[in-house]
Amino acid sequence: LNSGMFVHVRHMLHDMPASDVALILESSPPKTREVLWQLIEHNQAGSILEELGEELKDSFIMNMSPERVAKATAGMDTDDLAYVLRSLPDSIYQQVLQSMSSQDRLRVEHALSYPEDTAGSIMNNDTVTIRPDVTIDVILRYLRSRGSLPEATDTLYVVDRKDAFLGGIALSDLLTCDPNLSVKAVMNLDLEGIPVMMEDTDVAQLFERHDWISAPVISDNGKLLGRITIDDVVDIIREDAEHSMMGMAGMEDDADTFGPVLKSSFRRSMWLIINLFSAFLAASVSNMFEGTIEEFATLAILMTIVPSMGGVAGNQTLALVIRGIALGHIGKSNSRWLIGKELAIGFLNGVFWAAIVFGSVWMWRGDILLASLIAGAMLINMTVAGLSGAVIPIVLKKFNIDPALAGGMLLTTVTDVIGLFSFLGLATLFLMQ
Amino acid sequence: LNSGMFVHVRHMLHDMPASDVALILESSPPKTREVLWQLIEHNQAGSILEELGEELKDSFIMNMSPERVAKATAGMDTDDLAYVLRSLPDSIYQQVLQSMSSQDRLRVEHALSYPEDTAGSIMNNDTVTIRPDVTIDVILRYLRSRGSLPEATDTLYVVDRKDAFLGGIALSDLLTCDPNLSVKAVMNLDLEGIPVMMEDTDVAQLFERHDWISAPVISDNGKLLGRITIDDVVDIIREDAEHSMMGMAGMEDDADTFGPVLKSSFRRSMWLIINLFSAFLAASVSNMFEGTIEEFATLAILMTIVPSMGGVAGNQTLALVIRGIALGHIGKSNSRWLIGKELAIGFLNGVFWAAIVFGSVWMWRGDILLASLIAGAMLINMTVAGLSGAVIPIVLKKFNIDPALAGGMLLTTVTDVIGLFSFLGLATLFLMQ
Numbered sequence: 001l002n003s004g005m006f007v008h009v010r011h012m013l014h015d016m017p018a019s020d021v022a023l024i025l026e027s028s029p030p031k032t033r034e035v036l037w038q039l040i041e042h043n044q045a046g047s048i049l050e051e052l053g054e055e056l057k058d059s060f061i062m063n064m065s066p067e068r069v070a071k072a073t074a075g076m077d078t079d080d081l082a083y084v085l086r087s088l089p090d091s092i093y094q095q096v097l098q099s100m101s102s103q104d105r106l107r108v109e110h111a112l113s114y115p116e117d118t119a120g121s122i123m124n125n126d127t128v129t130i131r132p133d134v135t136i137d138v139i140l141r142y143l144r145s146r147g148s149l150p151e152a153t154d155t156l157y158v159v160d161r162k163d164a165f166l167g168g169i170a171l172s173d174l175l176t177c178d179p180n181l182s183v184k185a186v187m188n189l190d191l192e193g194i195p196v197m198m199e200d201t202d203v204a205q206l207f208e209r210h211d212w213i214s215a216p217v218i219s220d221n222g223k224l225l226g227r228i229t230i231d232d233v234v235d236i237i238r239e240d241a242e243h244s245m246m247g248m249a250g251m252e253d254d255a256d257t258f259g260p261v262l263k264s265s266f267r268r269s270m271w272l273i274i275n276l277f278s279a280f281l282a283a284s285v286s287n288m289f290e291g292t293i294e295e296f297a298t299l300a301i302l303m304t305i306v307p308s309m310g311g312v313a314g315n316q317t318l319a320l321v322i323r324g325i326a327l328g329h330i331g332k333s334n335s336r337w338l339i340g341k342e343l344a345i346g347f348l349n350g351v352f353w354a355a356i357v358f359g360s361v362w363m364w365r366g367d368i369l370l371a372s373l374i375a376g377a378m379l380i381n382m383t384v385a386g387l388s389g390a391v392i393p394i395v396l397k398k399f400n401i402d403p404a405l406a407g408g409m410l411l412t413t414v415t416d417v418i419g420l421f422s423f424l425g426l427a428t429l430f431l432m433q
Numbered sequence: 434l435n436s437g438m439f440v441h442v443r444h445m446l447h448d449m450p451a452s453d454v455a456l457i458l459e460s461s462p463p464k465t466r467e468v469l470w471q472l473i474e475h476n477q478a479g480s481i482l483e484e485l486g487e488e489l490k491d492s493f494i495m496n497m498s499p500e501r502v503a504k505a506t507a508g509m510d511t512d513d514l515a516y517v518l519r520s521l522p523d524s525i526y527q528q529v530l531q532s533m534s535s536q537d538r539l540r541v542e543h544a545l546s547y548p549e550d551t552a553g554s555i556m557n558n559d560t561v562t563i564r565p566d567v568t569i570d571v572i573l574r575y576l577r578s579r580g581s582l583p584e585a586t587d588t589l590y591v592v593d594r595k596d597a598f599l600g601g602i603a604l605s606d607l608l609t610c611d612p613n614l615s616v617k618a619v620m621n622l623d624l625e626g627i628p629v630m631m632e633d634t635d636v637a638q639l640f641e642r643h644d645w646i647s648a649p650v651i652s653d654n655g656k657l658l659g660r661i662t663i664d665d666v667v668d669i670i671r672e673d674a675e676h677s678m679m680g681m682a683g684m685e686d687d688a689d690t691f692g693p694v695l696k697s698s699f700r701r702s703m704w705l706i707i708n709l710f711s712a713f714l715a716a717s718v719s720n721m722f723e724g725t726i727e728e729f730a731t732l733a734i735l736m737t738i739v740p741s742m743g744g745v746a747g748n749q750t751l752a753l754v755i756r757g758i759a760l761g762h763i764g765k766s767n768s769r770w771l772i773g774k775e776l777a778i779g780f781l782n783g784v785f786w787a788a789i790v791f792g793s794v795w796m797w798r799g800d801i802l803l804a805s806l807i808a809g810a811m812l813i814n815m816t817v818a819g820l821s822g823a824v825i826p827i828v829l830k831k832f833n834i835d836p837a838l839a840g841g842m843l844l845t846t847v848t849d850v851i852g853l854f855s856f857l858g859l860a861t862l863f864l865m866q
Binding site: 017020025051055131140149172177205211213233235242244255257262264268269271272300301307312323333341345351357 | 452453459460463465535576580581582585587600604605606627640643644663664668671675677678682683688689697698702705718723726727729731734736738746749751752753755756760762763764766767770771777778785786842
């Protein structure tokens with residue numbers, strides 16, 4: 001970008017929808033990002049921030065003055081605003097709150113009073129409520145005088161004088177029903193209210209299962225508190241799924257693809273240090289059999305095959321079970337059955353691959369005893385892999401540890417250690433007499 | 434389940450929403466599933482099928498008579514119906530089509546004419562269209578006489594006499610605007626039509642970026658063909674994300690958590706056979722250095738550490754790049770920058786972990802030359818891992834090969850081979866003189 005282009009780019013950015021500007025920022029290297037961010041108009045900044053990934057959003061906000069943050073966030077939805085504030089350091093956070101209009105402050109303090117990852121934290125308070133005892137015609141006239149509805153409004157909620165949630169009327173029903181009927185006669189009583197403390201992943205599952213576009217959020221005593229809209233749910237679904245995928249590879253799910261080198265390499269080191277321990281643990285297993293390896297170098301050449309196959313088979317089971325947990329398919333009643341099934345698959349896999357590896361090694365090294373040893377180790381390790389691929393995530397989940405993050409490393413450690421131990425152990429038993 | 438319970442369970446299933454019945458079926462072992470499926474009323478079967486995962490849905494449909502399939506699917510949305518039919522074997526497929534009412538057949542044949550994974554294949558044709566030259570009041574009266582609107586309708590589409598797409602009016606605007614205005618005056622002209630051949634993942638990205646609830650689908654010459662709704666888009670987002678996660682672990686994304694043992698173990702074998710080749714390739718690298726290993730058994734004990742660290746580091750980069758590709762963040766303009774960045778991180782990681790492993794091995798084995806050799810190999814392999822973690826998915830994508838499925842195995846092969854080769858190669862150079 002040369003300096004003559006700046007004006008042109010500024011105009012271009014100004015004319016683009018916020019989501020497209022966000023996409024450009026996400027896809028640019030750090031330096032380009034900073035230049036582009038400088039060119040963005042103050043009143044556009046808020047809606048662009050809303051669309052950015054977590055890591056990038058945080059890094060921009062850290063470098064803004066509290067006043068500018070307050071200004072940029074003035075038009076945001078309550079839930080998004082609360083989300084941004086949560087990620088700020090305490091000192092800046094207080095300053096931003098102070099710089100806000102008192103109405104915005106009240107709104108956001110209310111949202112912040114709910115714990116992160118609950119229905120309350122992703123809820124908006126822009127619900128349009130109506131009373132049960134008026135006619136549809138009155139509602140239609142009220143809406144016309146109101147002039148516009150909040151985004152993603154598909155249902156008006158019916159509450160009594162004390163804000164207790166009674167039901168809802170879909171906009172499409174308002175348009176198609178007889179205007180002389182009362183709200184009470186038309187409203188949908190089956191509409192479920194979401195408890196404000198429900199976990200956001202459970203909320204997402206409800207939305208998916210019922211094809212909702214928005215849903216009311218209610219307090220313990222049945223009062224309407226706000227609503228959750230499908231766009232926030234889509235973000236949760238995307239984040240959860242990414243979390244599983246990135247977690248299994250040992251990455252945080254908000255990692256920024258185009259973030260700076262040093263920061264990125266620091267963030268990845270946690271996983272590598274755990275893996276180093278795991279690798280040294282495996283090495284110390286081999287070390288127990290140093291004498292055997294010294295005598296039979298062929299063992300060293302073949303000893304990586306069994307752990308490798310166990311790792312892949314175990315990871316297949318792990319991925320399946322982690323997805324099952326995330327989708328809510330796995331609970332107390334069926335986890336024992338599932339573990340049994342995966343154990344059976346592991347054993348079957350073990351028999352099959354033991355036969356294949358027996359044939360391959362016999363052909364390659366022409367040693368039937370060696371081929372039998374590796375086949376035996378394969379059978380043991382594949383069975384263990386199937387079992388632990390199912391048991392590890394289920395047990396981790398029971399202790400409230402995230403299986404996507406901790407499961408892969410634990411599993412690989414198990415299959416490496418058991419794989420090496422069974423192969424070298426069998427070899428020591430049968431070769432060293 | 435004893436036989437006295439059957440009637441009770443049948444009633445329970447009948448009273449439940451289809452999505453909850455589907456969840457129960459998904460979470461049950463094969464035998465329980467069959468029994469439950471027998472208890473489900475014929476007229477409920479269609480809506481339950483719609484909610485099931487691919488593998489399970491197929492297995493139920495395979496066992497139904499064509500007439501029952503036709504009956505069960507009579508009430509389905511066009512796109513879901515087309516989806517079900519696509520997965521049937523040709524013979525059953527023709528029979529099901531024959532058993533359908535001619536209207537349903539026409540509808541579904543039209544949907545089937547679009548290739549899978551395009552906007553056309555997920556489109557419904559239940560759009561409500563209006564003309565531009567009438568007043569809002571006429572529309573309101575038309576809707577009231579119509580009586581109800583299709584699910585997830587948030588916008589009516591405006592078309593001319595030849596079905597050319599002109600724009601849309603949101604239901605909320607219909608409710609709040611002056612009824613004396615004409616459709617032309619109120620309608621939103623900025624509404625984008627989705628080209629019917631657009632890839633479904635691109636459609637999902639548009640929905641996410643613009644927070645759409647439904648969007649019109651148009652033909653090449655601008656005619657309105659139908660609409661896509663957010664519920665189908667949510668399924669695509671979920672499937673794509675699962676595909677990346679399951680693919681990286683070598684599983685198909687429609688694998689059924691509670692499917693039968695033999696089928697499951699067969700479906701996983703593809704990945705294991707590729708891994709066996711990869712493991713033998715790594716073994717044959719070690720085999721090249723048999724002489725060196727025979728002389729120094731310590732090498733065998735340490736030789737798994739370098740490939741293991743390279744594998745983890747490479748997989749971190751791979752996961753990041755695969756997610757970036759899926760989100761549309763990575764294109765021609767920035768892929769070179771990204772590869773450079775990951776190479777730099779790989780090198781930095783290499784220097785850091787070389788130092789750590791140097792210290793650890795020196796302490797453990799007390800051999801400074803051995804420690805230097807493994808450190809050198811670590812530096813080489815971590816740099817290669819960073820580079821290939823970025824290059825492999827980008828190149829695969831260029832050749833239209835799915836990076837989530839093929840990337841992980843290719844990467845592990847590279848890091849295993851380079852890891853062993855560099856460590857044992859350096860050892861042969863410096864130890865065998």
